[in-house]
Amino acid sequence: MPGKKRNPDGADHSQLDLWSTKQDFQWEDFKVAREYIHSIGLPDYAGWEKFVREGNLKDSKIPENPDKVYQHLGWNGWYDWLGIEQPAHKEEKTLKELFSKNSEDGLWSDPGPSKWMNFHEARQIVREHGFEYEEEWRLFAEGKFPDREELPGNIPVNPDQVYRHVGWMGWKDWLIQPERQVEYTRLNKAREFVRSCRIPDKGSWRGFLKDSAGLIQEYQMVLPVRPHLEYKGSGWISWEDWLGTDINYHDYISTRKFVHSLKLRTQKDWGDYCQGRLTHKPRKTDSIFTYPELAFRDEGWMGWEDWLGTGKEMHSESAPPASTEIMIDCKCRGRIENCPECDGKGYYYVHLR
Template sequence: MTNLKKPFLNFREAKSFAHSLQLKSREDWLLYCKSGRRPMKIPASPHLAYKEKGWVSWGEWLGTGIIAPQNRKFRSYKQARQFARSLRLNGVSDWQMFCKSGNRPDDIPSRPNSTYLGQGWISWADWLGTKNVAPQNRVFRDFKKARAFARALKLNAQSDWKEYCKSGSRPTDIPAAPHKVYRNLGWISWGDWLGTSKIATQLIKFKSFREARKLVRSLNLKSINEWKQFCIQQKPKDIPSTPDRTYRNSGWISYKDWLGISN
């Protein structure tokens, strides 16, 4: 006895039948096929039976309009990002809530970080247009331009800079930690950065112990108090105010020796 294989309906007729079932997903279709109600002229695997004969997607087969992610055509990265920024969302959680709301257009991906990877994607902050860009992705002004900006603020110390950064007025292309960002790109000191000419103690080049002591002894100071007053009023930059620390391992004996006091 010959086993004749009955032909299936053509794609359009079969699809029309599938639409009439009002199923919502491929899983629903599989359950329907298992129920035993599927006509013989309708294939259980339409994606195989109608391959290159009209098949597009399960969403198109069932009439749900749902298209598998890999088959969707999304807007270009710049166009999609422009749309995302227009929503004025504040973070990833807001974006996820928006996607769940049902208001997301079909040509805007719910996971842009995957869809546009290698096609322009930078960060969620860039996608949403927020200022919270991950440090490694920030683009700062070059050192000279950033320093000119910092000097224009006329701040007096590193502590003033920190307070300024906390105020929220700092532009995003000016780093809060310039000593780290510009470490090998021009950074000298906080005094240089702020334009105060102040140099951190560890960066000052002092006279040698003998040269410094010779100068100090020539002042004929009689006590440590007189030395402190001298430091406040007239001390040269290349003479340390705390010689006992600076010259601890390079000749220091005592303040009497430093000042040249015999008794």
């Protein structure tokens, strides 16, 4: 028997040697081990089981579970291992039958060659379809894209299961070439920008991406066509939340008055304030646009000095425009979450009579 010998120190490397601390123990090379098993002439798996049970492998370097040990080292099924011919029309068994204790062959049944295409070849074909998200793939697999060329029958619709141990690295890798994968702007930053652009509804989203490509690039934003898929599981709530259409924003005049009370000096200060870095200032609420130059560009925007109150003209304010209410800075400055006056916003409104 190849490799059948005891170690010089007398240690018994039995089949239970998985717990051994020896670093030099190695199983016999797959081809050598298989050749030896062929020479024995075992008729079937039952013969193999009896051979193992009698302790014939105890002191050898041939494992009792070669299908596990040699899984990625040449293993090609039990027929190949035992050197016996596989029946030409072996009846396929269901998974339930294979795992049943009453099965004739049980777990030792040789499934034969895989019916699925090699992972790398399958992935290359899939990538040519141009999908980006798992949800698109599922719809395609269900036949919801009739104009698309169908996949070959030997590419599974559940690749995450079929290839989970033979190359699977996630849906992005499965669907998109590495050089074509896009790193989108993180959700919170992208959402603040989108809200400030005041897009009216979900149906206007794609038109906005097309018509505002220059603006998006100017602000160094990378926005997905399908944000509900891109940000799924990382903060996405709804289209209304994404666009800000369910938020009651303050108008330009009243918001500017509040901003003046913050006594910010630069546009950078404003950015820090919006990101919550100025902890000594009242917190920014969702009802205040992060990019006022976009939100109010057609509603009175006159530049950052006007917005922050740092321009010379701010020292001699002209009469405020008529309004039915004014915004008052609360004494708590937004530091009391449930303040009875401002509810933690840092300001409140008073209606003029």
